[in-house]
Amino acid sequence: MIAFNTNKMKKYTTIICALFLSFAFTSNAQQTPAPKQSEAISIEGATAHLGNGEVIENSLVMFEGGKLTFVGYANQKIARKGTIIDAKNKHLYPGFIAPSKALGLIEVNAVRATNDQDEIGEIIPHVRSLIAYNSESKLVESMRPNGVLIGQITPNGGRISGTSSIVQFDAWNWEDAAIKVDDGIHLNWPTTFRKGQWWIGEPKGFIPNKEYQKQVDKVLNFISNAEAYGKSSAKEINPAFTAFQGVLNGSQKLYVYANGEKEIIDAITRLKKEKIAELVLVGGYEAHKTASLLINNNVPVLVQFTHNLPSFEDDDYDLPYKLPKLLVDAGLLVGIQNGAASNFQTRNLPFYAGQAAGQGLDKEVALQLISGNTAKILGIDSMYGTIEIGKSATLFISSGDALDMRTNQLSHAFIDGRNISLETHQTKLWKRYMKKYNGK
Numbered sequence: 503m504i505a506f507n508t509n510k511m512k513k514y515t516t517i518i519c520a521l522f523l524s525f526a527f528t529s530n531a532q533q534t535p536a537p538k539q540s541e542a543i544s545i546e547g548a549t550a551h552l553g554n555g556e557v558i559e560n561s562l563v564m565f566e567g568g569k570l571t572f573v574g575y576a577n578q579k580i581a582r583k584g585t586i587i588d589a590k591n592k593h594l595y596p597g598f599i600a601p602s603k604a605l606g607l608i609e610v611n612a613v614r615a616t617n618d619q620d621e622i623g624e625i626i627p628h629v630r631s632l633i634a635y636n637s638e639s640k641l642v643e644s645m646r647p648n649g650v651l652i653g654q655i656t657p658n659g660g661r662i663s664g665t666s667s668i669v670q671f672d673a674w675n676w677e678d679a680a681i682k683v684d685d686g687i688h689l690n691w692p693t694t695f696r697k698g699q700w701w702i703g704e705p706k707g708f709i710p711n712k713e714y715q716k717q718v719d720k721v722l723n724f725i726s727n728a729e730a731y732g733k734s735s736a737k738e739i740n741p742a743f744t745a746f747q748g749v750l751n752g753s754q755k756l757y758v759y760a761n762g763e764k765e766i767i768d769a770i771t772r773l774k775k776e777k778i779a780e781l782v783l784v785g786g787y788e789a790h791k792t793a794s795l796l797i798n799n800n801v802p803v804l805v806q807f808t809h810n811l812p813s814f815e816d817d818d819y820d821l822p823y824k825l826p827k828l829l830v831d832a833g834l835l836v837g838i839q840n841g842a843a844s845n846f847q848t849r850n851l852p853f854y855a856g857q858a859a860g861q862g863l864d865k866e867v868a869l870q871l872i873s874g875n876t877a878k879i880l881g882i883d884s885m886y887g888t889i890e891i892g893k894s895a896t897l898f899i900s901s902g903d904a905l906d907m908r909t910n911q912l913s914h915a916f917i918d919g920r921n922i923s924l925e926t927h928q929t930k931l932w933k934r935y936m937k938k939y940n941g942k
Contacts, residue, residue, distance in 0.1 A: 542584030
């Protein structure tokens with residue numbers, strides 16, 4: 503009979519498990535973040551789309567220390583600095599910005615341990631998405647090859663979901679990723695209609711929400727109480743009321759999710775009565791019907807994504823496709839967000855803008871919907887969203903039109919001047935199986 507040393511077996515088992523987990527982690531982890539820019543870079547010959555409506559043919563763009571130092575024409579007599587990238591016949595774009603998404607907060611929907619996009623409670627403005635952000639998420643990594651380099655990490659669920667932050671998509675951790683911390687709070691405005699619960703005998707489809715006014719009153723009561731709390735000298739700390747003070751004093755934005763005409767009108771008029779200065783409408787399916795109200799109250803729109811179907815039978819069949827153009831033509835400041843689509847579909851952000859261009863919107867204006875305009879709406883336009891001297895060198899080079907999925911093929915991408923990797927688990931799988939099917 504063979505005798506085993508139990509302690510040794512436990513030790514060996516622990517070592518083997520540790521080695522296995524280490525291998526699994528290193529083989530599946532995100533690409534190592536790029537180091538800080540160490541020398542100047544000059545990109546020459548590209549058609550530069552600046553993100554503010556301007557285009558420079560045969561451009562010269564230089565940056566150093568993570569900041570843009572020159573943006574102009576390549577035929578100008580100016581010394582090139584550092585590494586020179588020949589981008590002739592290619593296109594240069596600012597990094598695209600994805601607002602209002604839970605990227606990095608959820609990895610696999612079916613695995614509860616990877617889901618941090620929602621917390622218990624209905625009114626939880628004090629829940630901060632940033633501290634739960636996973637910078638090594640494979641979903642985050644997969645955004646970069648399409649030019650989506652920045653995102654607003656946003657919690658979901660409840661009536662007031664929590665507080666978002668804005669990050670760049672190449673970092674070791676949330677501290678390194680953060681661009682703007684706690685930029686705003688997200689409010690899901692009640693709906694006048696809700697889906698019928700057919701399993702308890704209600705009709706299928708949409709039915710009137712009899713609790714609508716009660717739900718609105720609950721939101722407004724919370725805001726009133728938070729305002730009173732801010733003016734009081736109460737010693738007991740209320741986390742929810744404390745978190746909402748930034749919205750009340752204008753240092754944070756309130757992102758209001760509403761789609762129907764009545765909901766939009768109610769939300770804007772009631773919240774403006776509460777003297778909330780910084781409002782952003784998110785979704786806005788019927789925002790074109792309330793354009794004058796939004797303009798008069800200086801409310802921009804993060805409109806829902808274009809790869810969608812009409813919500814109602816009597817809507818124009820192409821309403822989701824042309825909605826961004828309708829809002830731009832009305833004079834609104836507009837950005838595009840991914841709406842209720844899955845997080846992974848955020849990589850299609852440039853193609854949503856391309857579809858808006860296909861509905862008659864000028865191509866450079868469509869580009870602004872995911873770059874310069876979105877940066878303005880999120881309040882990061884002093885450093886991001888456009889290619890301008892003094893701003894962050896967050897940009898990429900594409901072999902063709904970045905708004906066309908056939909030609910959006912990146913050769914280089916930079917975040918704050920750092921030359922980031924475009925390798926992802928998807929590109930690795932593509933290379934692996936291309937060899938298999940090519941017989942190599």
